[in-house]
Amino acid sequence: MIKKLFILILLIVVSLNGFSQKAIGNFNMNWPPDKMFIRIFKYERELEVWVSDSVEFRLYKKYNICMLSGGFGPKRKQGDLQVPEGFYYINHFNPFSKYHLSLGINYPNQSDRILSPYKNLGGLIYIHGECVSIGCVAVRNEIIDEIYSLAKRVSGKIQVHIFPINYRYLKSLRYLDDSISLKPELLEFEKNLFEGYMYFQENERLPEITFLENGFCNFK
Numbered sequence: 001m002i003k004k005l006f007i008l009i010l011l012i013v014v015s016l017n018g019f020s021q022k023a024i025g026n027f028n029m030n031w032p033p034d035k036m037f038i039r040i041f042k043y044e045r046e047l048e049v050w051v052s053d054s055v056e057f058r059l060y061k062k063y064n065i066c067m068l069s070g071g072f073g074p075k076r077k078q079g080d081l082q083v084p085e086g087f088y089y090i091n092h093f094n095p096f097s098k099y100h101l102s103l104g105i106n107y108p109n110q111s112d113r114i115l116s117p118y119k120n121l122g123g124l125i126y127i128h129g130e131c132v133s134i135g136c137v138a139v140r141n142e143i144i145d146e147i148y149s150l151a152k153r154v155s156g157k158i159q160v161h162i163f164p165i166n167y168r169y170l171k172s173l174r175y176l177d178d179s180i181s182l183k184p185e186l187l188e189f190e191k192n193l194f195e196g197y198m199y200f201q202e203n204e205r206l207p208e209i210t211f212l213e214n215g216f217c218n219f220k
Contacts, residue, residue, distance in 0.1 A: 029053050032153040040137060041166040042083055043175055056204040066131040067138040072164050072179035073186055078122035081135050086111055087209050087217060090158040100129030100141045101148045105160055114215035159206055163193055192216045
């Protein structure tokens with residue numbers, strides 16, 4: 001019942017919000033932009049790059065993820081091959097990666113450390129090239145060339161938000177519904193991810209994220 005109510009709320013939000021966003025590249029902006037934001041949707045294998053020269057962000061480009069290991073749910077331990085879910089940032093640039101180029105993600109974050117029952121959570125999660133993955137997000141080499149080059153030119157922290165699905169699609173919501181049926185213990189965690197997603201979707205700006213003692217996030 002709780003699971004179905006959650007999905008019903010998502011469907012209502014989808015219908016009311018419309019998820020309108022300005023056309024890709026259809027904006028005036030100084031270049032290179034001051035800020036960059038990466039948003040990843042695991043189920044659809046989509047990666048979005050957003051840019052800004054003020055507070056509000058605009059969608060710059062969408063890319064296909066060519067390889068992504070694991071499935072629904074967050075990464076909780078070393079060797080589970082899961083791509084994380086949650087709110088991260090780029091913490092490492094590796095121009096000498098054996099996967100062409102790579103951008104490191106600060107997994108595990110504070111939420112992962114609180115919510116994981118394991119001592120060894122793993123690490124070394126990257127966005128990289130070469131289309132292979134054992135827990136990372138892999139794209140074609142020409143795509144990581146473009147993303148890496150832009151990331152090097154912007155100032156400030158580059159946030160990376162990773163979601164199980166793109167909530168715009170009915171097929172994806174059904175997948176989320178089925179997945180939570182199999183892992184009901186993740187319901188509250190997934191609701192918290194959706195809250196963060198909606199904050200950005202409604203405001204076109206990044207939230208200030210505070211990690212709470214229970215491992216969930218507050219957005220303002």
